[in-house]
Amino acid sequence: MDQHQTITLEVEDKPGVLSRISTLFSRRGYNIESLTVGHTHIPGISRFTIVVTGDEAILEQIRKQSQKLIHVLKTENLDKSQAVMREFAIVKLKYSGEHIPKINELVDLYGARMLDSRNEVLIVEFSGTEEKIEMVFNDLKQFKVLESIRTGKLAMRTGQ
Amino acid sequence: MSDKVQKIQEITGAKALVKLLKTKKVDTIFGYPGGANLPIYEELRKSGINHILSRHEQGAIHMADGYARVKKKPGVCLATSGPGATNLVTGLANAMLDSVPIVALTGQIPSNMIGTDAFQEVDCINITMPVTKHNELVLHAEDLVPAIKSAFHIANSGRKGPVLLDFPKDVLNKKFAHNFQSEINLPGYNPTIKGNVGQIKRAIKTLKKAKQPVVLFGGGIYLSNAINEFLKFIRLAQIPVVRTLMGTGIIAEDDPLYIGMIGTHGNTIANRVVNKEADVVFAIGTRLGDRSIMKTHLFAKNAKIIHLDIDPAEIGKTIPIDIPIVGDIKEVLADVIQRLEEKNLGLETPWKINNNKRTLLSIRDAAPVMQTIFNELSNIDQNIHVSTDVGRHQMWANHYCTNPKHLPLITSGGLGTMGFGLPAAIGAWFADPDTPVVSLSGDGSFMMNMQEFIVAVENQIPLTVIILNDYRLGMIRELQTSFYNGHYTTHNFSEHVSFTKFAEAMGGKGFDVKSTEKIGSTIRKAVQSRVPTIIDFDLENISKSALLSLNSVAS
Numbered sequence: 001m002d003q004h005q006t007i008t009l010e011v012e013d014k015p016g017v018l019s020r021i022s023t024l025f026s027r028r029g030y031n032i033e034s035l036t037v038g039h040t041h042i043p044g045i046s047r048f049t050i051v052v053t054g055d056e057a058i059l060e061q062i063r064k065q066s067q068k069l070i071h072v073l074k075t076e077n078l079d080k081s082q083a084v085m086r087e088f089a090i091v092k093l094k095y096s097g098e099h100i101p102k103i104n105e106l107v108d109l110y111g112a113r114m115l116d117s118r119n120e121v122l123i124v125e126f127s128g129t130e131e132k133i134e135m136v137f138n139d140l141k142q143f144k145v146l147e148s149i150r151t152g153k154l155a156m157r158t159g160q
Numbered sequence: 161m162s163d164k165v166q167k168i169q170e171i172t173g174a175k176a177l178v179k180l181l182k183t184k185k186v187d188t189i190f191g192y193p194g195g196a197n198l199p200i201y202e203e204l205r206k207s208g209i210n211h212i213l214s215r216h217e218q219g220a221i222h223m224a225d226g227y228a229r230v231k232k233k234p235g236v237c238l239a240t241s242g243p244g245a246t247n248l249v250t251g252l253a254n255a256m257l258d259s260v261p262i263v264a265l266t267g268q269i270p271s272n273m274i275g276t277d278a279f280q281e282v283d284c285i286n287i288t289m290p291v292t293k294h295n296e297l298v299l300h301a302e303d304l305v306p307a308i309k310s311a312f313h314i315a316n317s318g319r320k321g322p323v324l325l326d327f328p329k330d331v332l333n334k335k336f337a338h339n340f341q342s343e344i345n346l347p348g349y350n351p352t353i354k355g356n357v358g359q360i361k362r363a364i365k366t367l368k369k370a371k372q373p374v375v376l377f378g379g380g381i382y383l384s385n386a387i388n389e390f391l392k393f394i395r396l397a398q399i400p401v402v403r404t405l406m407g408t409g410i411i412a413e414d415d416p417l418y419i420g421m422i423g424t425h426g427n428t429i430a431n432r433v434v435n436k437e438a439d440v441v442f443a444i445g446t447r448l449g450d451r452s453i454m455k456t457h458l459f460a461k462n463a464k465i466i467h468l469d470i471d472p473a474e475i476g477k478t479i480p481i482d483i484p485i486v487g488d489i490k491e492v493l494a495d496v497i498q499r500l501e502e503k504n505l506g507l508e509t510p511w512k513i514n515n516n517k518r519t520l521l522s523i524r525d526a527a528p529v530m531q532t533i534f535n536e537l538s539n540i541d542q543n544i545h546v547s548t549d550v551g552r553h554q555m556w557a558n559h560y561c562t563n564p565k566h567l568p569l570i571t572s573g574g575l576g577t578m579g580f581g582l583p584a585a586i587g588a589w590f591a592d593p594d595t596p597v598v599s600l601s602g603d604g605s606f607m608m609n610m611q612e613f614i615v616a617v618e619n620q621i622p623l624t625v626i627i628l629n630d631y632r633l634g635m636i637r638e639l640q641t642s643f644y645n646g647h648y649t650t651h652n653f654s655e656h657v658s659f660t661k662f663a664e665a666m667g668g669k670g671f672d673v674k675s676t677e678k679i680g681s682t683i684r685k686a687v688q689s690r691v692p693t694i695i696d697f698d699l700e701n702i703s704k705s706a707l708l709s710l711n712s713v714a715s
Contacts, residue, residue: 012348015297016285023290057476064473070294070314073348 004033005059006085006155009048009066010040010074017071021048024065030054034152045073049155078155088127088151089136094144095120102142110136121146168337173304173327174199176338177265178207180308183340186236188212188227188590190220194240195280197267199332212590212619215611217244219583221251222609225260226587229570230545232385234261234315235587241268242280245326246287250577253291255322257574258406259383261315262322264292271299271328284326293321299328301336310344318351319471320383351470355487355495363442363466363483364499370440370464372511373399374433376422378452379406380445380469382568386490390444393493396500399442400513402430404452405558407445409567419513423452425555428518437513438463445489447474449574468492519559522638526703527552529676530628533697534560536680537598537626540687545570545588545597549581549605551635553628557600566598579608582625586612589621596622596687603653604633610662616692617667624686625694627659659696668692675705 011017018037025032034051052059060077067075078085095103107114107124110132116123126136130153137148171179177200181189188210193201204211214220217239224235239248245266255262268274269281285297294314298307304327311323367373381390387410394401394417401411402419411418420427422434431454434441441460446452447469453459456479466483467475475484485492521527534557537546546561547570548554554571561569570588572580585599606627616623636651660670669691671682679697686693 015299016289019286020289027290061473061477068471068473070310070346070349 003056004051004053005056006078006083006153007048007050007052007059007063007066008076008078008155009050009072011046011048012071012073013039013044013046014071017046017069020069020071021050021066024062025050025052028054028058028062030058030062034150036152036154049153051153076157078157083155083157085129085153085155086127087130087133087153088125089133090115090123090125090149091136091140091145092147093122093124093140094146095122099143106136106139112136168339170335170337172199172203172333172335173298173301173338174203174332176304176336176340177308177327177332178203178209180305180340181209181236182207184308184312185233189236189238190214190223190227190587191238192217192220192240192244194242194244194267196241196269196329197238197244197265197327197332199329200238200265200267200327210590211238212586212615214583214615216609217247218251218579219609219612219615221248221262221264222254222577222580222583223587223590223612223615224262224264225251225255225258225580226545226547226570226584227591228255228260228262228587229568229584230588230591234263234312236263236265238265239267240280241266241284242282244280245282245284248324249288249291250575252288252322252324254572254575254577254580256291256293258379258572259320260322261320263311263315264322264324266324266326267332268297268326268328270330272330274328284324288324291322292324293319295324295326297326297328298331301331301334301338304331304336305338305340305342306344309342310346313344314346314349318349351488352472352486353488353491355468355485355492357495359483359485360492360495360499363468363485364496364503366440366464366466366483367397367399367442372438373440373442374419374438374463375399375401375442375444376404376434376446377401377407377410377444378404378446379568379573380489381407381410384445384470384489386445386488386493389490389493389497393497393500396497400433400511402434404446404449404573405571406568406573408558408561408569408571409564412564413562419515420517420519421558424454425451425520425558427516427559428520429513429516431520433513434460434463436462440464440466442466442468444468444493447471448478450478453478521555521559522641524641525630525634525637526699527556527634529697529699529702529706530556531560532676532702532706533626533628533679533683536683537561538563538566539680540684541565542687543595544687545585545592545595547571547581547585547588547597547599549599549601549608550576550578551602551605551633552630552638553600553602553605553634556628561600578605581605582609583612583615585623585625586615586619586621589623596624598624598626598687600626600628602634603627603629603631603657603659606659607657613663613668613692613694614666620690621692622687622690623692624683625663625692626683627694627696628699629659629696630699631656659694663692663694666692668694671695672698674698674701676702676709
């Protein structure tokens with residue numbers, strides 16, 4: 001059965017670690033839907049959140065194969081019921097005076113932040129669940145979006 | 161007290177590398193020089209380590225593979241950058257799939273030129289990443305000692321496998337105060353050795369309740385050095401056993417508990433017992449590969465499956481497992497034996513299996529001649545390391561090379577690498593120079609790495625190459641017969657090579673055998689000689705001669 005899976009990996013910050021992990025997906029013809037990686041509070045330790053759609057058994061096999069990589073410390077399959085999952089996006093909009101009330105409404109509704117505004121070009125930051133970001137992008141269709149970027153999902157298990 | 165502070169001596173990376181190889185008790189390296197690895201050769205020259213010059217890097221790494229299998233420690237090979245490194249790829253994949261510990265060292269172009277498509281530059285790390293257990297580009301002198309120490313540790317622990325280290329030439333040449341005391345630090349690498357007690361208890365309970373249990377074992381028994389524990393366990397529990405291709409020589413063919421080999425080229429009875437009759441299958445040290453289990457939905461379909469393996473990723477990879485046990489076979493079976501002895505578990509009435517040795521091998525195209533040849537080889541009552549290549553002869557050898565003194569077969573099980581047999585036999589001899597080696601090949605496989613025969617001549621290796629010659633790619637013909645309605649294409653060699661003349665040209669001996677009566681005497685003569693020898697067995701003509709002699713007896 002194909003389904004959405006979120007896998008987190010805690011890794012040592014070593015050259016090639018991204019390559020080692022991503023080839024485990026690509027050799028099976030799996031497209032990674034989103035992949036985020038960044039430092040943690042521990043120096044030298046980074047963390048991946050990978051979202052991928054596919055057969056559950058094959059994804060479990062990929063998780064086990066990633067666990068075998070020498071520089072991978074910990075792997076986990078997460079689902080919504082036991083984890084917080086957030087996404088972050090920045091969007092560049094072209095606007096004119098008449099759009100300002102609508103933009104302000106959206107900013108309030110989604111708790112967004114204005115990052116930059118000049119010459120009728122605005123950069124706004126949104127964060128929230130994947131569903132919320134989907135809604136944001138839907139609502140933004142009424143404006144002229146010049147550029148946008150989504151980070152992909154970040155996930156963390158709740159509790160200890 | 162002297163005021164002088166003892167300064168750590170600065171030495172080159174190459175010198176530090178060779179020094180570490182010596183502390184790792186490396187006595188033999190198989191390799192090929194090139195521009196980027198010459199600094200290592202300069203140090204090897206003075207080191208007392210025996211360097212064996214292959215004629216192709218693929219030969220070198222298969223030699224290291226054969227050496228590792230016999231010596232039960234990592235084989236070491238050395239290649240240069242670019243084509244040297246790419247020529248190792250097949251050998252790395254071979255070692256990866258058969259879990260053979262190898263430390264492969266490659267020279268790389270100077271670090272400041274990496275990425276410029278310089279002469280003999282390839283991205284060795286990314287090319288070899290999926291065919292190694294681990295690999296590392298050693299870019300900084302301070303990383304050299306921990307990288308080498310880690311490489312040996314990773315290659316030879318947990319599920320064994322090949323590790324490659326890539327050394328830029330400047331790192332090899334640079335003088336640096338290498339700290340040989342530095343410890344390896346691998347927080348992400350902790351192979352599970354001891355089995356989970358709860359799972360072990362569940363497995364024992366399941367076996368105890370079973371009416372018709374079977375043990376299925378593979379090459380993991382060797383890798384874990386667990387033959388004694390394995391035999392003790394099955395004798396104690398009185399469970400019949402079947403093996404995979406990699407499990408030759410662990411139990412005698414005539415042992416009352418031994419049923420046969422499973423898989424596409426296995427014994428009919430072994431497949432039937434596992435797939436239809438068994439109510440519990442205890443798989444030990446096998447990755448349940450596709451050629452063993454064949455159709456996943458039919459495999460052990462009436463059985464609960466217990467799977468013991470060192471590698472957690474093997475559990476449930478090809479088929480669902482009821483009771484997984486992750487751990488080292490030797491440790492886990494010792495634990496199981498202790499619990500069995502405490503509880504006195506043995507099957508009250510061992511189930512009876514009609515022990516019929518019929519195989520799934522095709523007997524077309526003079527194939528049964530191979531059985532005669534392997535029987536004659538097996539009659540030689542002395543220790544021999546026997547390697548195979550890949551194809552029909554490999555499958556026949558797996559059934560009919562039965563002398564425990566010649567086993568396990570050194571064979572390319574996972575990757576099916578044609579051209580493996582000859583260099584692997586040469587490597588095996590360097591691991592155990594008191595024992596002659598025999599390499600079994602088809603004419604197709606032999607021609608994939610035949611250049612390495614000269615290495616046997618140079619080193620006066622008591623090597624016998626047995627070529628099961630059908631003047632074609634026999635396994636391809638078999639497949640075209642079975643699956644392509646006999647549409648034969650590209651499997652015939654139109655020009656026949658004289659392998660005996662080839663042997664002589666290289667300074668060895670060669671024999672052509674075209675009739676049955678010469679088989680035994682020629683093999684015995686070759687094995688007892690110290691001169692590398694090729695015996696070219698013409699299967700078709702031997703088969704005809706056998707029929708003729710039968711006719712003359714009849715008339």
